[in-house]
Amino acid sequence: MAGRGRGSTFKIEPFKHPIALDPNYADKxxxxxxxxxxxxxxxNASGLSFEELYRNAYNMVLHKFGDKxxxxxxxxxxxxxxxxxxxxxxxxxxxxxxxxKSCWDDHNKSTQxxxxxxxxMDRTYVTQQHKxxxxxxxxxxxxxxxxxxxxxxxxxxxxLGDMVSxxxxxxxxxxxxxxxxxxxxxxxxxxxxxxxxxRHFLAAAADFYAKEAQEFIAxxxxxxxxxxxxRRLAEEVERVKNYLDExxxxxxxxxxxxxxxxxxxxxLVEMEGSGLVPLLMDDKYEHLGRMYSLFKxxxxxxxxxxxxxxxxxKEEGRALVNDPEKTKDPVEYVRVLLAMRDKYEATISRAxxxxxxxxxxxxxxxxxxxxxxxxxxxxxxxxxxxxxxxxLKGASEGEVEATLDxxxxxxxxxxxxxxxxxxxxxxxAKRLLSGRTVSDDAERGMLVxxxxxxxxxxxxxxxxxxxxxxxxxxMMGDFKARLAQQGGELPLDLSVQVLTTGxxxxxxxxKCVLPPQLEAACETFRQFYLGAHSGRRLTWQTNMGTADxxxxxxxxxxxxxxxxxxxxxxxxLLFNESPQxxxxxxAEATEIPPQELKRSLQSLACxxxxxxxxxxxxxxxxxxxxxxxxxxxxxxKLYKIKIGTVSAQKEGEMEKQETRHKVEEDRKPQIEAAIVxxxxxxxxxxHNGVVAEVTRQLAPRFLPNPAVIKKRIESLIERxxxxxxxxxxxVYVYLA
Amino acid sequence: xxxxxxxxxxxxxxxxxxxxxxxxxxHLSDQLQARGxxxxxALHLLQKxxxxxxxxxxxxxxxxxxxxxxxxICREPGKRNVQVGTALAAWQLVLCGRFRLLERWCSYVSSHxxxxxxxxxxxxxxxxxxxxxxxxxxxxxxxxxxxxxLDDFVEHIKGSxxxxxxxxxxxxxxxxxxxxxxxxxxxxxxxxxxxxxxxVLEETSAASAAAAAAAAAAAAxxx
Numbered sequence: 022m023a024g025r026g027r028g029s030t031f032k033i034e035p036f037k038h039p040i041a042l043d044p045n046y047a048d049k050x051x052x053x054x055x056x057x058x059x060x061x062x063x064x065n066a067s068g069l070s071f072e073e074l075y076r077n078a079y080n081m082v083l084h085k086f087g088d089k090x091x092x093x094x095x096x097x098x099x100x101x102x103x104x105x106x107x108x109x110x111x112x113x114x115x116x117x118x119x120x121x122k123s124c125w126d127d128h129n130k131s132t133q134x135x136x137x138x139x140x141x142m143d144r145t146y147v148t149q150q151h152k153x154x155x156x157x158x159x160x161x162x163x164x165x166x167x168x169x170x171x172x173x174x175x176x177x178x179x180x181l182g183d184m185v186s187x188x189x190x191x192x193x194x195x196x197x198x199x200x201x202x203x204x205x206x207x208x209x210x211x212x213x214x215x216x217x218x219x220r221h222f223l224a225a226a227a228d229f230y231a232k233e234a235q236e237f238i239a240x241x242x243x244x245x246x247x248x249x250x251x252r253r254l255a256e257e258v259e260r261v262k263n264y265l266d267e268x269x270x271x272x273x274x275x276x277x278x279x280x281x282x283x284x285x286x287x288x289l290v291e292m293e294g295s296g297l298v299p300l301l302m303d304d305k306y307e308h309l310g311r312m313y314s315l316f317k318x319x320x321x322x323x324x325x326x327x328x329x330x331x332x333x334x335k336e337e338g339r340a341l342v343n344d345p346e347k348t349k350d351p352v353e354y355v356r357v358l359l360a361m362r363d364k365y366e367a368t369i370s371r372a373x374x375x376x377x378x379x380x381x382x383x384x385x386x387x388x389x390x391x392x393x394x395x396x397x398x399x400x401x402x403x404x405x406x407x408x409x410x411x412x413l414k415g416a417s418e419g420e421v422e423a424t425l426d427x428x429x430x431x432x433x434x435x436x437x438x439x440x441x442x443x444x445x446x447x448x449x450a451k452r453l454l455s456g457r458t459v460s461d462d463a464e465r466g467m468l469v470x471x472x473x474x475x476x477x478x479x480x481x482x483x484x485x486x487x488x489x490x491x492x493x494x495x496m497m498g499d500f501k502a503r504l505a506q507q508g509g510e511l512p513l514d515l516s517v518q519v520l521t522t523g524x525x526x527x528x529x530x531x532k533c534v535l536p537p538q539l540e541a542a543c544e545t546f547r548q549f550y551l552g553a554h555s556g557r558r559l560t561w562q563t564n565m566g567t568a569d570x571x572x573x574x575x576x577x578x579x580x581x582x583x584x585x586x587x588x589x590x591x592x593x594l595l596f597n598e599s600p601q602x603x604x605x606x607x608a609e610a611t612e613i614p615p616q617e618l619k620r621s622l623q624s625l626a627c628x629x630x631x632x633x634x635x636x637x638x639x640x641x642x643x644x645x646x647x648x649x650x651x652x653x654x655x656x657x658k659l660y661k662i663k664i665g666t667v668s669a670q671k672e673g674e675m676e677k678q679e680t681r682h683k684v685e686e687d688r689k690p691q692i693e694a695a696i697v698x699x700x701x702x703x704x705x706x707x708h709n710g711v712v713a714e715v716t717r718q719l720a721p722r723f724l725p726n727p728a729v730i731k732k733r734i735e736s737l738i739e740r741x742x743x744x745x746x747x748x749x750x751x752v753y754v755y756l757a
Numbered sequence: 758x759x760x761x762x763x764x765x766x767x768x769x770x771x772x773x774x775x776x777x778x779x780x781x782x783x784h785l786s787d788q789l790q791a792r793g794x795x796x797x798x799a800l801h802l803l804q805k806x807x808x809x810x811x812x813x814x815x816x817x818x819x820x821x822x823x824x825x826x827x828x829x830i831c832r833e834p835g836k837r838n839v840q841v842g843t844a845l846a847a848w849q850l851v852l853c854g855r856f857r858l859l860e861r862w863c864s865y866v867s868s869h870x871x872x873x874x875x876x877x878x879x880x881x882x883x884x885x886x887x888x889x890x891x892x893x894x895x896x897x898x899x900x901x902x903x904x905x906x907l908d909d910f911v912e913h914i915k916g917s918x919x920x921x922x923x924x925x926x927x928x929x930x931x932x933x934x935x936x937x938x939x940x941x942x943x944x945x946x947x948x949x950x951x952x953x954x955x956x957v958l959e960e961t962s963a964a965s966a967a968a969a970a971a972a973a974a975a976a977a978x979x980x
Contacts, residue, residue, distance in 0.1 A: 708902030731905050738878045739837075745878070750885050751902045 047086045050077045051093050057138070058094065061131045062101050071138065079141040087146030094139065098159060102128075102166035110172050118180060121173075122201045125163070132159030164209045168217060177202070178221050185222070186229065188260070200264035207266050219269055223276050226257075230280035238285050242295035244308040247315055250281040254318075274318075283319045290329050297326065298333050301368060309372035323378070331382040334365060338390030348396065355404035359427050362387065388434040396677070398441035401431055406448040409464060410457055421463055429470050436724045439691075440684050442479060445471075447526045449483060453490050454518060454565050475721060485524040493518040500549050515542045519550070520562070533563045533587075533613045536594045563587045564617065570594075572633065574655045581655075583633065584663045588613050588621040593633070601650040604643070619643040624664055630657060631664050685729075692725050692733045697742055700755035707752045708734075759802055759830075760809040762789055766826045767819075782829070790834045796843050799830040804850055812851060820855070821884065827851050828880045838874035841866065848883070856887035858914070865910050879904045 057074050060066055081090045105124050112120040136143065136155040143154050153161060167173060181202065184194045206214040230253070237246050257277050261270040289312070290297045300308050316322030338361070341347055347354050365383050373379045391397045405428055408421060435441055452458045464487075472480045497516055504510060535543065547559055568590035570583050585593065591611050595602060602610075608618055622643045626636040635652045636643070695715045700706060706714070711734065712727050719725050734753065737743045746752035762785060769781035789795065794802060803810075812823050827847050831839045839847070845863050852859050862883070866875075882904050890897050897903075897911050 709900060727900075728905060728908070731902075731908075734902075735876060735878055735904055739876050745881075745902075750882065753902075 046084070047081065047089055050081050050086075051089060053077055054081075054090070054138070055093060055097055058097050058135055059101075061134050064127065064131075066131075066134060074138045075140065078139050082142045082146050087142060087150070090139070090142055091146060091150075091152060094135065094155065095158060095162070098132075098135075098162050099166060102162055106167050106170045106173060109167065110170070110176075117176060118195075118198050118202060121167075121177070122198060122205070124167075125201075125205050128159065128163055132156055135159070160209055164213055168206070168209065168213065174217065178218070181218065182221070182225050185225070185260070189229065189256070196264050203265055211266075211268070214266060219266075219272070222265075222269070223272055226273055227276050227280055230277050231284065234281050234285050238288050238292075243289050243292045243297075243300070244295060244305070244311070246285070246289060247308065247311045250315060251311060253277060253281060278318050282315055282322065286316060286319070286322055286325055290325060297329050301330065301333060301365075304364065304368065306368065306372045309368060310374075313373045313376075323376070326373075327379055327382045330365075330379065331386045334361075334383060334386035335390050337361065338387065339393055342390055342394035342397065348394065348400075351396075351400035351403040352407045354400050355428065355431065358391070358431055359424075362427070362430065384434070387431075388436070391431065391434045392436045397431075398435050398437055399444045399677075399680075401428060401435070402441055402444035402448050404428060405445070405467065406452065409452060409459060409467065418460070418463070422466065425463075425467055425470065429474065432471075433474065436720075437684070438475060438479075438721065439687065439723045440680070443526070443680060443684055443687075446483060446486070449486060450526050450565075453486060455567060479722075482524045485521060489520050489524065490518060496550075496553075499553075500546060503549060504545075509545070511542045511545060512538045513542055515539075515546060517546050517550075519559075533591055533611050535561075535563070536591065563591075574633075574653055576653070579656060580660075581657060582661045584661065585625075586621060586664075588617055589625055589664060592618075592621055592625065596634070596651045601648060603648040604645050607649065622647075622649065625649075628664065631662060633662075633664070688723065688725065688729070689733060691719065691722070692730055693737060695719055696730070696733060696737060697755075700743060700753060704755050705746065705752055707749075709751075711753060758792075759794070759806055762794070762830070763810055763823065763826050766829060767822045770822050770825070786829070786832075789830060794830060796831060796833050796840065797846070800843060800846055800850065803827065803830070807850075813854065817888070824851065824884050825881065828877060836874075838876055839880070841870055841873055841875055844875040844880065852884075852887065856883075857892040858887070861914065862910060865913055866906070869909065869913065870906060876904070879906050882907060 054074060054077055057066075057069050060069060078090060081087070105128065109117065109120050109124055133156065136159070139155050146152070147154050152158075168177070181199065184199060188194045203214070203218065206218050233253075234250075237249055241249070254274065254277055257273050258270060261267060261273060265273075297309075297312065300312070313323075313326065316326050338358075341357060341361070342354075347357060362383075369375065369379045369383065394400075405425065408424055408428075432438070432441065449464075452464075458464050468480050468483055468487075471483070496519065500517075543561060550559060551557065564587070566587035568585055568587055570585060570590060570593060571580065572583055572593075573580050583593075588611075591613065592607055595607060595610055604618075604622070607622070608615065611618065613621070622634070622636075623641075624631070626632055626634040626643070626649060627641055633652050633655050634649045637648045637650070692715060695718045696711060699711060699714045699718070703710075708731075712730050715730050716725055716727075734743065738745065738753075741756055743753045744756055746754050765781070765785050769778055769785065772778040772781060789799070810823065812820060815823060827850075828839060828844075831843050831847050833840065845867055848856075848859065848863055856862065886903065886907055894911055894914060899908060899911070903911075
């Protein structure tokens, strides 16, 4: 076919003679169309011929009467709608909405028909002249004539508002009708929906909730309020789903959240008897959880919760650490701290969605109050000591492990970790020397924990203590073997632990006069030891040893084995010679330091059930004028009796000061080392820079005091490690 | 002789090579100490023959090196630091008219300083302190790098000021002190002393300071 078409041209000729037009053509045609439109509006379109009307409209546009047609249609629509508006206005109450709905449906239907008739105009005239298409014109006119009709608009808003508030009050309303109405507004375009309805709806909601929130808060407690608020928020979401446009949901939620939560959150949190603090105290996880999820919705909500929780924890903690009752018993003190931490940990994980920021707040609060009590490091170490001494008896290894893990959390809060280390060393030494560590594994486990937390340096000395004990054990084996070999036998069973100086908590080497038989045994050991390791020096730490004695009471009727400290042993052996001794005689014969002697005597004579000595006069304290005698009448159900010294536990005021002082002394070289390290790498640094850097470097161990740092700097200047910059006295220069 | 020693000292300080600088200083120190010029004796010498050096008329810069020289000669043989007593006397001698808080500083040091020596750093910082910190301590920055002794001093003054605020304004010179300012007239009233920033009152305050100085000098003369 393509072949046949080739070459032949096909031409369309325009009309040669324009059709002469009836001058009244336009008017006539328009009248036809106008009456048709009227019929359509009257729901009487069945008799109309679509084809004819379409052609008429087509022709009018074709003959350049588009203007007339368009304007005519607009006028016709406008006048029709004016009538409709009057009809709607006349309806009252609920029928008003129904009338509005049915008129709207009709209008839609008829506008569609009119659009169909005028399809050609829409396609050509409207697009060329940039007019509004017919259907849109219908919508615009509806909005202009009906929705924005002053009386109708007002009534519409009033009725919608009324229905919403009736529903909020629990009544059942015609949701379908509401849905239709809001749908109509949406059909008129989103701006119409927002401008003519949503804006008012949101404002009314804000009003409503502001009032309701105030009433609620005044009349109910916090948990009830939160329950109501939560329900209200859910209702609003539901409402949007039922009969509003979905774009309203975030907006109404924001409004309701603002009124119900933001405006009231302070009052809620601080509410007496049922606010955050009482809820925390009573572990009301459900309510706390609700509070968390509600407050999470609004800005600053969680911040408020956090800060109130933080200050409450601080307050509770401060009261605890400053409570003289609680600080009497270190083990109890730490136990309470642990319980408190457990409690808040549980709250955070069960009610606050395991929120990390809450955990941080908790940690900060703990850190702040634990360090308010200077003795916290000592007490924590004592607690661990207590667990490792007897903890394993009842508890399984796993439980002890878990407790120790928790204690490590407390340890992390400590700023003065070096003080802890000091005490831990002391307590560990006591455990090791008295052989009272329950489980070597548990001890090692604890050491590993400290090592992971603070590094090798922190535990190296502690580890060498363990090594000393082990070497001593081996050495005692050798010593006994050697004795057996030589055939010499000691009059008593001697067990020596050789401690490396420096690794163990040093106590001023205390002297006391040992009984001759012990002195001889010690000498034998000394020869053995120095024979094996020449060039060493042995000092006897009589304040750290223990002795087992066999004693007979009641004229030989009662036999007991008593375990005492070395000092006590020395004292008791004196009574082999004479039945009664004064304090002064004992002091002279033994040369034990007075404080230690008093302590030893106190536990020998004053402890109930263990009073192997009798004191004159009877009292709890030992005075210099007292005299002592052997208690013949002593009796006990047990064969073995352990007499502890009244000490071990909490430190006295004097010892505390001494430990403090030691810690301060130990810090000096550490601070100096830090300064030199920093200056060596920086060469020049100003004073504040040095202080900040030193503080940062030492933070894992302790918080150095700026004045102390300054003193160290002065000392370093004096020793020519540093000098001041001649040009700027605040800047230090490192001298290589 | 002291004058020559001072010239040598100042020369050594200007020496750019730190090694020869040190060598010269230690040589000088040995020389002086061999002749018995150290500690209180050196100070007496300085007081007696100070006229040759005329430190009162020195500019700030020159005085700085002279000030260090004073510390240098006041050390006991073999020691690096100066005894507190000597240092106090030296301050009263050379800082007189250059440090408005001198009397209070000296009385503070003599009653509160626990160590028995004054470190060189402290000595040098005192001059800086006298030059940069206002008499009323208003621009004193505790976070700045002042020696601890100066920190404590300021703390002490501020503490006592809280108790008796009225007495602060005029501090009469302690003319009964053994090292009282006998040469004060030679000192320009404005040299080295730190007052509040010069505002409108500068003229009159300088004038009244001069008047006070004159009065003090007169009193000293009568003694």
